[in-house]
Every structure is written in C-alpha cells, then in structure tokens.
Amino acid sequence: xxxxLVDGIFWKISxxxxxxxxxxxxxxxxxVRNKPDYSEPRGSGxxxxxxxxxxxxxxxxxxxxxxxxQVVAGYLFHLGLFALLVFAAPHVLFIEAxxxxxxxxxxxxxxxxxxxxxxxxxxxxxxxxxMHPVTRLISDADDHIAAILTFIVxxxxxxxxxxxxxxxxxxxxxTVELWLVYFPFSRLMHAFMxxxxxxxxGAWFGRRGVKx
Amino acid sequence: xSDNLERGLEAMRGQMDTSVMSYMSTCVxxxxxxxxxxxxxxTGDARYTPIYKxxxxxxxxxxxxxxxxxxxxxxxxxxxxxxxxxxxxxELVYDGCTMCSRCxxxxxxxxxxxxxxxxxxxxxxxxxxxxxDLVEAGKRAVEIGSxxxxxxxxxxxxxxxxxxxxxxxxxxxxxxxxxxxxxxxxEIAGFPEFIGSLAKIFKATGVSWTISSDYFExxxxxxxxxNSKMAATLVERVVAAAEKLKVKYVISPECGxxxxxxxxxxxxxxxxxxxxxxxxxxxxxxELRSDGRLKTEGFAEEKLSYHxxxxxGRRGGVLDxxxxxxxxxxxxxxxxxxxxxxxxxxxxxxxxxxxxxxNELRLKVFSAKKRQLDAVNIEGLxxxxxxxxxxxxxxxxxxxxxxxxxxxITELIADHLVEEGG
Amino acid sequence: xxxxxxxxxxxxxxxxxxxxSLLVLTLVxxxxxxxxxDLGQSAGKVVNPGAxxxxxxxxRDRSVIGSTQVxxxxxxxxxxxxGEDWRQFRMQRLIPYGAALMGxxxxxxxxxxxxxxxxxxxxxxxxxxxxxxxxxxxxxxWFTVSVFWLLALTGLVLLYGRFVLIPLLGAEGFGxxxxxxxxxxxxxxxxxLVAILMLFVTFVKDNFYARxxxxxxxxxxxxxxxxxxxxxxxxxxxxxxxxxxxxxxxxLCVSGxxxxxxxxxxxxxxMELSHVMHGIVALxxxxxSFGHIYLGTAGVEGTIDSMTTGYVDEAWAKxxxxxxxxxVKAAAVEDSETEPAGGGSASTGVASPTRDG
Numbered sequence: 001x002x003x004x005l006v007d008g009i010f011w012k013i014s015x016x017x018x019x020x021x022x023x024x025x026x027x028x029x030x031x032v033r034n035k036p037d038y039s040e041p042r043g044s045g046x047x048x049x050x051x052x053x054x055x056x057x058x059x060x061x062x063x064x065x066x067x068x069x070q071v072v073a074g075y076l077f078h079l080g081l082f083a084l085l086v087f088a089a090p091h092v093l094f095i096e097a098x099x100x101x102x103x104x105x106x107x108x109x110x111x112x113x114x115x116x117x118x119x120x121x122x123x124x125x126x127x128x129x130x131m132h133p134v135t136r137l138i139s140d141a142d143d144h145i146a147a148i149l150t151f152i153v154x155x156x157x158x159x160x161x162x163x164x165x166x167x168x169x170x171x172x173x174x175t176v177e178l179w180l181v182y183f184p185f186s187r188l189m190h191a192f193m194x195x196x197x198x199x200x201x202g203a204w205f206g207r208r209g210v211k212x
Numbered sequence: 213x214s215d216n217l218e219r220g221l222e223a224m225r226g227q228m229d230t231s232v233m234s235y236m237s238t239c240v241x242x243x244x245x246x247x248x249x250x251x252x253x254x255t256g257d258a259r260y261t262p263i264y265k266x267x268x269x270x271x272x273x274x275x276x277x278x279x280x281x282x283x284x285x286x287x288x289x290x291x292x293x294x295x296x297x298x299x300x301x302x303e304l305v306y307d308g309c310t311m312c313s314r315c316x317x318x319x320x321x322x323x324x325x326x327x328x329x330x331x332x333x334x335x336x337x338x339x340x341x342x343x344x345d346l347v348e349a350g351k352r353a354v355e356i357g358s359x360x361x362x363x364x365x366x367x368x369x370x371x372x373x374x375x376x377x378x379x380x381x382x383x384x385x386x387x388x389x390x391x392x393x394x395x396x397x398x399e400i401a402g403f404p405e406f407i408g409s410l411a412k413i414f415k416a417t418g419v420s421w422t423i424s425s426d427y428f429e430x431x432x433x434x435x436x437x438x439n440s441k442m443a444a445t446l447v448e449r450v451v452a453a454a455e456k457l458k459v460k461y462v463i464s465p466e467c468g469x470x471x472x473x474x475x476x477x478x479x480x481x482x483x484x485x486x487x488x489x490x491x492x493x494x495x496x497x498x499e500l501r502s503d504g505r506l507k508t509e510g511f512a513e514e515k516l517s518y519h520x521x522x523x524x525g526r527r528g529g530v531l532d533x534x535x536x537x538x539x540x541x542x543x544x545x546x547x548x549x550x551x552x553x554x555x556x557x558x559x560x561x562x563x564x565x566x567x568x569x570x571n572e573l574r575l576k577v578f579s580a581k582k583r584q585l586d587a588v589n590i591e592g593l594x595x596x597x598x599x600x601x602x603x604x605x606x607x608x609x610x611x612x613x614x615x616x617x618x619x620x621i622t623e624l625i626a627d628h629l630v631e632e633g634g
Numbered sequence: 635x636x637x638x639x640x641x642x643x644x645x646x647x648x649x650x651x652x653x654x655s656l657l658v659l660t661l662v663x664x665x666x667x668x669x670x671x672d673l674g675q676s677a678g679k680v681v682n683p684g685a686x687x688x689x690x691x692x693x694r695d696r697s698v699i700g701s702t703q704v705x706x707x708x709x710x711x712x713x714x715x716x717g718e719d720w721r722q723f724r725m726q727r728l729i730p731y732g733a734a735l736m737g738x739x740x741x742x743x744x745x746x747x748x749x750x751x752x753x754x755x756x757x758x759x760x761x762x763x764x765x766x767x768x769x770x771x772x773x774x775x776w777f778t779v780s781v782f783w784l785l786a787l788t789g790l791v792l793l794y795g796r797f798v799l800i801p802l803l804g805a806e807g808f809g810x811x812x813x814x815x816x817x818x819x820x821x822x823x824x825x826x827l828v829a830i831l832m833l834f835v836t837f838v839k840d841n842f843y844a845r846x847x848x849x850x851x852x853x854x855x856x857x858x859x860x861x862x863x864x865x866x867x868x869x870x871x872x873x874x875x876x877x878x879x880x881x882x883x884x885x886l887c888v889s890g891x892x893x894x895x896x897x898x899x900x901x902x903x904x905m906e907l908s909h910v911m912h913g914i915v916a917l918x919x920x921x922x923s924f925g926h927i928y929l930g931t932a933g934v935e936g937t938i939d940s941m942t943t944g945y946v947d948e949a950w951a952k953x954x955x956x957x958x959x960x961x962v963k964a965a966a967v968e969d970s971e972t973e974p975a976g977g978g979s980a981s982t983g984v985a986s987p988t989r990d991g
Contacts, residue, residue, distance in 0.1 A: 029233035031277070038479030040489070042529050056322050062550045063318050066247040069770060074242075074320070116825050123780060127773045131944070134243035137258040143241050158821045159814035167810050185280060190321055193238035198322025200231040205317075208476060209529035210553055212317055
C-alpha cells in the first residue's frame, strides 16, 4: 500500500511541489524592483555578474587559512553529492526510466567513494555548525533540518545499495520525496539562489571595476 | 506599534529591492562572513557576525515579504520585529561595523552584506536609534556645512597659510575651471598640507581647478548615519556648487566614503545622473602620470607601504592608481599582506571614528591592522583617506608603534615634484 | 544541598538505572534460549549417513588444495577446515562473551555511579572559564563519535540482531534490517579510517607518556577516593583510551577493509582471521567507550562542557589537570607581557582569538 503511494502519487506530488515551489521562490524576488543606478560605470556589470558566479566557487586565498574546514568539507560534500546524484548507476537508470535521458554512469567504486566523501563533508560541516560560536548564534531550525534530512536521504540510499529489498528502496524514495517537498520552503533553495545573488553582487562591484 | 518602530519599518520597507530579496533567500548561515570581519576576528564576539547585523532587515523580510513568514507571524508563531530589536542592534551596526564590505567579497553564495547593513541603518536612524555623536555631526553638516563645524572662514584661513607656505595661489570660485575640488573637514583641520600639495601639483601639470566657497565639504554624514534624505540634501549642495561654477569634473579628495558617495551613490540619492564626472584625486594624479604631465624626481628614503581605504579601494575601484603613484616615488614599496581589495579596514570608517562610544572597540579591533603592519618592516605607511589617517594614528599610538610614520599620498607626490624653473 | 537538587539527582539516577538495565537485559536475555538449546542438544539427534565420508573429505588438520579447472582464490579447496571452527567461535565465544563483557562493564559502571556517585567539583565552580578544546578539535571528536556509533550499532545488529530483532521484526523484516545495516556498515567503515586519522593527528601530541602518568594510574586517578591527583592536559586514563581507540581503530579499519573489499585475493582463512580480529577488537573498543562516555558525562562534573562548548571552569582545570592549567595560565601571562614591536618583527603573541578554524 505504502509502496504504491511512494512510487505513485507521492512522487508526482513531490515533483510538482518542488518544481512550482522553486520557480515561485525564484520569481518572487522580483516582486520588489532594484532601483536604477544613475552612476557612470567604470566596468561592465554583466561581466561582473558572470565573473562573480564563477569566481566565488573558489575561496579567496586570504580566507582559506581561516576557513579551512568549511572549504574542504564544503567541497567534499557538494562535489560528492553532485557526483552521486548525477552519475551513480542506480540514479542514471532511474532518470533514464523517468525521462528517457541517459548517460554513462561512473564505475561502482567511484560511486562508493563519492558517497563517502559526501558523508564526510556533510557530517564535518554539521558538527562544525553546532560547535562554532558564530554558526551557533546564527543557525536556526531550518539549517539543522536541511542538513539532517539530506543525511537521512543519503543514508537510506546507502542502506539500499545492494538493491535487494524493495522496502529499503521505497524508504529511500520516500525520504527523497520528503526532501523535495521541503526544498522550496527552506535553506536548500541556496542551490538556485546563489546564482542571482552572486550576479547582483558581482554586477555592483563590477560597475566599480572591482572583481568580486 | 510605537511611532519609532513604524518609522523604522517604513524606512526599511523603502529599502527592499530585488537584491535584498535574493540575498535573504540565499544565506545558508555558514558564518564565513564573520571570519572576514575585523570586529569579529579581533573580539571573538559572534554578535559582530556581518549577516547577524542585518537581523532587523531579515525579520522584516520574513514577516512581510515571504509567504510562510507572513503566515507564521500572523499566527503568532514567530516573534515579530520589535522596537527593542532596533535598539539592541544600534551598537552592533554603528559601533561594530564600518561598512568596509570585506564580508561582501567573501560570501560563498555572493551576498553583499554591507549593502544590507547600509539599509538597516536607514531603519535604525529613522527610528531614532543612531549614536548621538553621529546625529550631532549630521546636524552640523546640514546646518553649518561641515560635520566637524569647519566654516568657510576656517577654510579661508587654512588656504591663506597654505598659499604662504607654497607661494602659490589656491583658486577660489573660478567659474569655468575644469576641476572642482571638494575637501573633507578632517583634511582641512588635520592635514591642510593636502591643499598646498594640490596647488603645487596642479601648477606643475597645468590643471585648471578651483574650490567652491558655496560648498566644499566632501564627506556625507547622511551616508554614515543611514539617512538618505540627509545624504541627498548634502549631495544637492555639491551639485549646485559644481553647476554654478560650470565645472567638468569634481575631485573627491583623500577620503574614503566621500569618494564612494559622490562617485557611485550620489546620482541615486538625487535620482538623476550627475552633471559632471567624478574622479578620486588618485585617479586624476594617475591620469596625469600616464599623460606624462606629472613628473617626479627622487625616491622616498623610508621603506613604505600603502593602506587601501575601504571605500576608495574595495568599494570604489581605485586600486591600481595608488600603486602606479607609489611606484613613481617608492618603487620598492612593500604591499601589506592581504592588501588591495582584501585590505583590512582601519576600523574608523563609516562613522565609527565620529562615535565616541565606539572608541574602545575601534582601538581593540586595530589589532587586525597591527597584524598586517607587524608582518612588514616599514618606516612609513601611505594612505589616501584622512579618516583612515586619523584612525591609524590613534591605533599606532595606542600600540606604541612610534616607528611608523603616516603619509598622505598626494603630499608624497607633491614632495617629489620635479622642480620648476631653469 | 537543597531538596530540589536531591530529588533531581534521585530522578536522574532512576532514569539512568532503568536505561542501563534495559540495555543489559536486552543483551543478556536472548542468550537464554541459546543456553536451553545447548542443553537439549544431545537428545534425539539423527545421524547423517554420509557423515563419515564428509569427515574424511574435510580432513580436519588442514585444508587440502586440489587442482581444478576453475581458477580463483580458494577454488582448489573443497571444504575449508577452519570454517566450522570459525563459526563455532563466533556463535559460542564471540557473541556470548561479548555480550557478557559489555553487560558486566555496563553494570559495574552503573553500580559505581549509584554507589560512588559522580565526581563532584571540590569547592564548586569558580565562574571563570578557560578554553580546553578548539572548534576543530571538538568537530573532529564528534565526527569520530558519530561515525563510530553508526558503525558500532550497525555492527552490533550484525552480531546480535538475530537474537534481539527477529522476535521483534520477524525473519523478513530482520533480513531487510540486517541488509541495511550491513550496507551502512560497509560504507561508513572506510570513513572511520579518515576519522581516526584526523583524531590521531589532532590529539596525539598530548597523548605521549609523561612523568606523573604512572602515579596517576596507581592512585586510580582519584576515582576511588584519595583526593586530587596531578595530571597534564590529558591524564593517564585518557591517554590509554586514546591509544586503545586509535590502535583498535586501525585494527578495525584494516580488518574491515579486508572484509569489505574481498576482491584482492583474500582467501577464506584471511577473511576468517580478519573477522575474528574485527569482532574482538570492536567489542573491546565499544566496552571501553562505555567508560569514556560515563566519565565524560555523568561521571565527572563539569567535563562535558569541554567537548560541547570548548570551555571549562578554571576550578575544574585546576582540580583535574593542574599541570595543563598552569601551562595555559603561564602562556596567557607571556602574551600580555609581550611588548608590541613597533612595526618590526612579526608578533606571535597577539594572535586572533578566533583563529581556530
């Protein structure tokens, strides 16, 4: 019964909530307009917007020594998660079955290593969050739920690895559905919002001729 | 709701724009901004975390601009922004932030935090929660024309002294001159040799310039307070003076926020493009250098370094010019570690040095600057902002660092001008 | 002590007692049917007619390696003679003795807590705090804790699950649970290596033998009365735990990697040996961790703060780690006395208070 719901209507609902929710959140920032800038630019705002989006994937050298754990764990988590989401064989097959789009998955050992690196990154980041006085002050429930929910999705996926028990597969899919529904209302939106934010800041500094 | 709170909320509502809406949806509370902010790194107090300083704006965004936030607030599930919040944030925002924007450069998801702190100031000042010293300075700026109370008489007296010392004329109210030079009260009072240096350099390079007796103040207390109306009023005076004298350019002197204000923010305060171009004095000097008009001889004897004023460099974009100028007179000058756009703030900008309540704090966080200086063995530190200079002097004295001399870049260039005649 | 405090302590003790009893019973009770089955073993057995033949084939002394067309590890071995020994060891020794070990140690700790009570801070807290662990040290510790406990719990399910969980979940349900636990255990295993290495590098420098360690041990660390015992940043007990955790952890990782990645030519015998080491060391480390957890939480007042906030009360420091406390205080005095060099040499004393990543 539960399995049919998870594979059926829950999946549809979660996908729609995710898609409409994300679109809504992105478009809603334009409800209030930016005022026009009458100053004479020194550099290109557009170049700044694009530049900032690319440059901020790398931390500034001055900051690396101060934020080493977050930089390392942050990369481990994001890159590992991206790899396993997009290139793990079970996911590639799933996406192909859903959309018809397929591509070459990575070898099994790479899947395992990506997952381990992603776990290490996520766990280090979460413990750092609750240990560091700054993040202790500014973190809220949303931050913790997002981290823990992502962890649970990853863990249920890991538990279903040998693809032998349908119950474990259903559990993983169910947690994914929870995650998708939670996404648009949460901190996880940063996965999309970083693009306009970096763009606005990059443009602001770019007009002034500063590489941001 | 109290009047104060309503005024504060209304002011902040007027500040909401697409950028803020985007930024508020993006922050993941990573805390990296704190590691870039000298008020956090030098005190260890997590409340100075830059994004934390924007709490009043974030709360407003949440309770009025988001679906779930509006719902939760109306059901009483979350605490709404209160007047006490504004009162509590005054010290964090005015004493514990110079709006240096270092945080804005390091946020991994691209949030311009200082941009938002500026908007929080609009709310706090409208609600009446700004430092008394700064409010008084603002009154003086509006009523007298200078936040420090420097009158035209004082300026004229200073000019006379400089004319005597240099043997040159300082042109006042010359209609049709190319360049109108503004001055900061801090310069007039503390470093008047800047005026003499200008006279020397402009004579040698043949620049047609003038100062306006109608309005000469470069600084803008409205910007430091976070009061756009005041900021606009002060900008209009510059525009009026420039239009009256029909100048092509306005020179922003050795001051940080004066430059970012008149060059970048001023048109937006008055809602129209400026009828003149704006240059920082360093931009002009560098132009003269590259044209071949500015010629210097000899080199500085002392080992020098350069301190980038935050609003001229990081926020203003005047980063290469000072280096070109330094190379003219001190080719072996050393860069501070973490320099240029990532330079550490002196700790006195954004109105902090005008706020006596913040004295202890700004001297405490000077340790960031001290760390930079300790890493280089220099005898002189050159800068291009009179407020930075005052702050650096205070900091060096407090730390008994008597071996480091402070120099203004314009004066340094003027001292090495090729001698006329013959 | 006020009445309020007394009743809170009593309540606390009752809760701890109940939880620990529950844990002990859960570990011990399932062994009863085993014991019963054991006793009834000899009655009414049917003899396998081929037993003699297969005994010959097995040839108890060692595995005979014959020739075969199939090329592969152990493919020439018809029956692995050590297999039954290994199985017997696992079922008759590892499982019951492990449960006994964990149960007894838990009970002893519980008893100790009820009788001796927590080690209170003499004279109460001073109210002044000093930093004991940085953000990085604490993050490393808790990261290691979480990976360890994920592995320990999944591992315990693999060892004890059939006794404890089949009654609860049924055979099918347990099959799924055990599979999930095995996958999680195998994935997190290599991560434990990373965690142990991080832990080692972070804490090793203060965990070497120092003068005073033997004395500390002989005095039982003051745990059994006898008052204050001198110690450095880490006392002898903590050092012993560090080395058990690290060395045990390395054995677990190596044996675990052998078991997890059975594609490098390991034969059955290597796997059996690895499994035996893995199981024994795991149970030992888990058991010792009970002591560590007890002393770090309920057992010694004021200790948990060191790993959660990073700061401890100065009175706590003076009482438990007096030599470390003295070093920290001396360094602080040195910092404040260092004259700021006038734009000259790099000052090491004036470090940013938050540069601990």
